[in-house]
Each structure stands twice: as structure tokens, then as C-alpha cells.
Amino acid sequence: MNEPVCLSVDAMGGDYAPEAIIQGIDLFADSAKDKVSKILLHGQEPILKPLLQKFSNAASLCEVRHTDTFVAMTDKPSQAIRRARGSSMWNAIRAVKENQAHAAVSAGNTGAMMVLGKVLLGMVKNVHRPAIAASWPSPHGYSVVLDVGANVECSAHQLVEFAILGEAFSRIVHKKDNPTVGLLNVGTEDVKGNDVVREADQLLRDANLRMNYSGFIEGNDISLGSTDVVVTDGFTGNVALKAAEGTAKLAASVLKESLMSRPLYRFGALLSRGAFQKMKDKMDPKNSNGGLFLGLGGLVVKSHGGTDAEGFSNALEVARRMSASDYMDIIQQNLNTFAGKQSGASS
């Protein structure tokens, strides 16, 4: 699919919405010329219209779709769903359902997005539940880790589904030709781990998928980029992702403090400040912003709630790449193979 895509944006979701959202669209519009035909911007028109006047790139792409209500960041999923119908998030996702847009993007409440995604779009055939995929910096660019929070408990079958979904994500968003896939464990020997990961390992070996499966990997392999795709349950993945973010922040703040502790160090740091910026760019979560709810019947991109304009622009780029790809076809081949194998095994 090479024609320009249409994206559907929830302007009201995120800690710095709607300003950061519109500014993010403005940044993105500049780089995505000819690749995006239109952005449907869902939210409160009286607020959005004056903001758009300040951002001409964004204004030229956006069509405002008024909604009175929005889902609050602090709403629990159960509350969010009660008040979600007709909200900016609901309408952003519904536009995908109704084929008005290729993908929906929101920096809003994660739990609500997942539930609305399932209610409005349903699941891809042969996938049980959606997973959230996150991009993770590595020496070779980025890896994708999933699930990072949608499923606190997973079966071995779900882990295989995540492997299939993540492999396709890596091809499309990270442009890897033949991505390697690893299963996160506490050791690489086949006796290690719990029953679920051992069963998933066996299923992945036996399933005859079109997939470059590498077996078990450990926590340190994620940042080493040992595999392009890292498969794990949503509890472990969420903790690992946040632990890594916290560590990167700690390292940066310890370094900053040390560099400020003496005039000579401060002078040295001034000379090499361009290098620190490079490091920051690489390690900053917002540069890999744009988690996908993989497995839904349509494309829904989740931007970090605390995103700024640059981060939101990156989430829009993830949505654009997925929209312009044949993602659904790529995953369907492996999903069908796996489902066939399973029904064959149980019959």
C-alpha cells in the first residue's frame, strides 16, 4: 500500500494534552509530507481550533471532529468505560472501525484504550488477547519487547501469539529483514524457568512457523540487542521496561552530579556536550515512543502518557508505518499455521 494514509488522533489524551499532541502533529506533518493524507483530530473544538491556528503544518493536515467528553488519565478502566462512549478516545478508535482512518493514536489512559480497542475492533482471528509492544534501544537500533503490561498472566499459547505479532512489528516498524525472536527467561538452559516459558519454547520449536526463533534469552540480552524481538508476559515485561528506564535515568543523574562537582569536570562536560546529547537521544524512551496494541482487529497506537511533542510525533510515525504495511497479511500466515498445528494436535 503506497497511497497516503489517514490517521485518527485522540487530542485529549496524555498529561500534556492537547498542546503536546497538536505540537507533535505539527512536527510529524513536516516530515511525513505526501505520506499522510489527513489526520482526524478528536476533541473539544473550542480548545483545538485556536491551538491549530498557532501550528500551520498541523492545521493543514487536521480535520477537527468535535467531542464533548474525554477519558481522564486517572480513570480506572471500569470508570473509563462507563464514560467512554462518545469521548475523544472512543471516536478516534471508532474511525478505524468505520474505515475512515487506517490507525488510531492516543497518549491517554492505557487500560481504557485496551478495553475500547477490544470492544470496537475485536481481535484478529486466532489471537486470544492483545499485547502491548514497546521499542527498546539496543546497539543495533531498536528491539521490540512484548507484552509490556496488557496481560499480567499469560499462557504458553499467548506467548507464541506474541512472538508472531512482534516478529511482524519488527519487520515493519524497525525494518528488520529476518528478525530473530527470543523468549525471556532466567537462564538459557532448557531446564530453566517456569512451566509456561518451557512449554512456549517447545511450541515455538515445533510449530513450523516462518520465524527465526533463537530460544531463551536473559534480561541483559534485551539491551544487548541479542534478538530483535523479546517475548514475555505483561508482568515481567512491564517491570523490566520500567526498571531499565529507571536505571537509564539514574545513570544520567549520577553522571550529571559528578560532572557538576568540580569546575574542571564542568568545563570538560561543556566541550563534549554534543556527545551527551547523542547518548540522551539514544536512551530517551520518547524516541522509541509508540507502543502498539497488537492483536486487535485494527491498528491502535499507544503513546506514553507523559509524552511531549517529539514523542507524540514518533508515535504518529509508528502508526504511519503500520498503516502503510501489510501487517495483517504477514501475521495471518503464522497465526494460521499455529492454529492448524494446535487443532491437529488436539484432535
Place this chain on the structure above:
Amino acid sequence: MNEPVCLSVDAMGGDYAPEAIIQGIDLFADSAKDKVSKILLHGQEPILKPLLQKFSNAASLCEVRHTDTFVAMTDKPSQAIRRARGSSMWNAIRAVKENQAHAAVSAGNTGAMMVLGKVLLGMVKNVHRPAIAASWPSPHGYSVVLDVGANVECSAHQLVEFAILGEAFSRIVHKKDNPTVGLLNVGTEDVKGNDVVREADQLLRDANLRMNYSGFIEGNDISLGSTDVVVTDGFTGNVALKAAEGTAKLAASVLKESLMSRPLYRFGALLSRGAFQKMKDKMDPKNSNGGLFLGLGGLVVKSHGGTDAEGFSNALEVARRMSASDYMDIIQQNLNTFAGKQSGASS
């Protein structure tokens, strides 16, 4: 207990044994004068004696106890146990059992150490299984995270036991007066997480322990030092610890590469190299080396397998602090309270 302690060391365990081990003892002996009376050094005498001649601090503290065999780093636990009797690791731990030493220290095979620890020392009353505790750098010094690998699946009761064991570790090794304790989860609201962490949270709130329990924390809280003690199962803890180590390494290598990319940056880095050393010292796992098998009927300190002399010296210091403390008394109070509560609840 203020009299000098006696430590029992497996000289043959670890990737760089026995050289790194003896050099580590030499470093430690210099700083621990008057606090350590003797080190029982278990291993192959014909190798150890000549090495000791090169390290006079170590030689003055060590009493060599010859053993013919040792457990290989690559042995699976099952193999290790078959060949463990009479090995340097076995004898190092047996010396604690026989009250010849206060604590055993080894950089050897983790799985074998845990099994030998259980076989030779048994468990502390009211603790089901041992946990491995690891120190983790934070802005306020160090936190302790447990379990980081001994138990890939844990019950809610075990998590409460880990909280009790870790709280005492924090008091003794990290010298925290009234350590805060957090339970690792994917969110801080009480509806988040799986059944096990929610039940453990409730047990910790209801148990009337002498403990400063803070409730749920998330992955990024570990490096923020939000609590002094971080409680989790061995699967999640192992992945989080290794993911953080990998991230710290990636950040350092990205920074190094950026600094080397231009002459000006290289010059700036040269001026501020002292600051980089400070950061390295803080983030380097070997400076917090010395994981404990908590919950065993005696003290067994696990040093990182790839440790160098400095790391092993730090592991010896952990063993010394634990040996000089009233750890067993501190934990017994909370363990008894919890066990009483549980038997009361079930009767």
C-alpha cells in the same frame, strides 16, 4: 556481637578463581583488620599455597583446608550435587554448619550453592524456601531486591517471608534504620497485578509486623530508591536485575562511542574523566556484589561468578556485616508474628 568473626571461603568457585578470590581476600584483609579473626580457605592446597605467598595480607588471615575436588561453574545442580560431597564449596558451607565459621562465601555455581546450603544448613524456622537478595544502586545508596533468581514461582506467603528477610538485610548490610518495604507490581493501584501480589499486599497490611510497609511500587521505583527493600518473585527479580545491568552497560557504551566520535569531545572527556569514574563506581554491579541466600539456617554469601578481586572483597564485607549482626534474632520476631497470625487465621 563485637568479637572478630571467622569466614569460610570457597577458593575454587568463580570464573577467575582462585586468583581473584585470594586477591579479593588480600584487599579485604587490609580494610577489615581487627574485625576478622580468620579465614578458612577451602581448595587445592598445591595451588593455593604458592598463590598466598604473593599476597601477604591474605596469607596472614588464611588457614588453608585442602580439598581434592570442586564444583564446576557449568555443572547443572543435579550433577553438582552428585560430585559436591567433599568439594571446596561443600566444605566451605559445612564449616558454618559445624560452627567453625560464621558465614560461607563463594563465587561458584549458584544452583549448587543453594542446594548445598539447604542440605547442610536447613531452613530458618517458618521460612519455606531461600531467596537470593541483591543490592541495587539508588540515589540514597543501595536498595535490596529479592528474590533475584532462587524461586521462579512464589506464593503470597513466600513474598511476605522475603519482605521480612530483606528488611533485616537492609538494616544490617545497608545500615538503614527503619527500612521501607515495597512490593513490585505493574501499577500502584490496589486493583493492579496478579492474584499472588494482591494477596501478599493484603497479608503484609494485616500481619502486624514490625515493618515500614509502603505498598506496591513499579519497576522504575527500584533505581529511584523509592523503597529500601523491593520484594518480588525470582523470575521477575532476575529479569529486572539483568535488564538494569544491561541498560547501564548500553548507556555507558553509547556514551563512550559518542565521546570518541570527535577530537573535541575526546578532549572534554579527558578533562572530566574523574566524573566518569564516579559514575562507573556507582553503577558497577561489582560494587554491590554479595548476594545472600536469605532464609537458610546459616549465612551463605553468593558472589557474582564473574567477580574480580574488588567484587569478591565486597562480598566478604557483606558476610562480615551479617556475621557480626543479630540477623537471626531480628527476623525471628517478624517470622513468629506472621506464622502465629497464619495459624490463628486457619484455625
